[in-house]
Amino acid sequence: MIIFRITESPARAADSAPTVVMGEAAQKNSALVISIARNGTLAKNLDAMGTVTAEAGHVVRIHPAGSGKVLNVAVVPGQHVHKGETLLTYQDHSLHLVRLEMTRAQAALATAYAASQNASSAYHRGYELEGTTVAAGETRRRLAVFQAAKDDVIARQADVDTLKHQLEEEYNSVTESDKAQTGPLDETSSIIAPTTAEVQSVFVGVADDISPATELMGLTDMSSVWIVSDILPQDAAQVIQGGEQTTELTSDTGTTLLKSKITSVGSMADPVTGLVRVISTAPNPDGSLHPGMFLNTHLPTREKTAGIIVPENAVTEINGVSTVFVSVSPNRFRAQDVHVGVTGNGQKVITSGLSAGERIVTQGAFALKAVMLVSDMNDGD
Secondary structure, three states, rough: OOOOOEEOOOOOOOOOEEEOOOOOHHHHHHEEHHHHHHHEEEEEEEEEEEEEEEOOEEEEOOOOOOOEEEEEEEOOOOEEEEOOOOEEEEEHHHHHHHHHHHHHHHHHHHHHHHHHHHHHHHHHHHHHHEEEOEEEEHHHHHHHHHHHHHHHHHHHHHHHHHHHHHHHHOOOOOOOOOOOOOOOOOOEEEEOOOEEEEEEOOOOOOOOOOOOOOOEEEEEOOEEEEEEEEOOHHOOOOEEOOOOEEEEEEOEEEEEEEEEEEEEEEEOOOOOOOOOEEEEEOOOOOOOOOOEEEEEEEEEEEEEEEEEEHHHHEEEEEEOOEEEEEEEOOOOOEEOOOOEEEEOOOOEEEOOOOOOOEEEEEEEEEHHHHHHHHHHHHHHH
């Protein structure tokens, strides 16, 4: 059985800070971590409201590689899509024509190759018999025919390579794929998302005729986004351009912190709002950030505060007072009132109430607080 006690430090008066006694087994169960308090400085963060916005210039306008008729539209405006996801399918009549051209080009290449072989044989026979049964002029003529036949093979091969490139690159690109086709006569082409994006607009419907000039839809690339904050000019003057901004992302599993780099701090206030715009670029590989989202964000400033740097979890509120637990012996912890100067990036600066070198609880302070509260309730009874 594990027993907790609240005692007073023998070296202090009756109004001194209480001490929590917690056995080794209880400390292990509560995952207590004890660290040495150290001096340092922490930049002050400016709390602001951030708005997720698509990056300017990240709109992708999708066009088909061929001409045909729309079979299916798989997305609607506002829908979030991932890279490679099918947006639209169409019957690609141009694909049929290109395949016919490829068949003709391959046949022409085979004919040219056969002619080149015949011309080569004729030239070499003439060369061997030159001066006997074949005149020198005839040999030169056969050589010219052979060279022309070789040039024709090169030209026909170029035709085949061009059509092959068209089939492999134009009809299979970052925005189009023929991989869904079920056979060599299938002319279905799929328009696919080139990246993680949000559908902004769709301009065609089922059975519409389309061509390479037709704009099918517009997407906004959401692989990275802007987090935009509008703040007072005097605050903006303190924000560090290029600094690391921290934004809170809240979900059912808790709150995580997103790091982003501040890329722009406006030099002039908006004439309507009187506020200055600060923009940071945040990665968004999973597409969890959508335009229009409002988030709590923290902007780094030039103002710094010196003191004892501790993790946020080391400080807990007891009766409205910031408190840390100082380890005074292996199983004894003193609740020490402190003054917190600045909070940022998961850390706090203690400006008074704590000295460098003291051993403090940096993880598990909540368990010690719970013991104190239970003890206070029992004393009240």
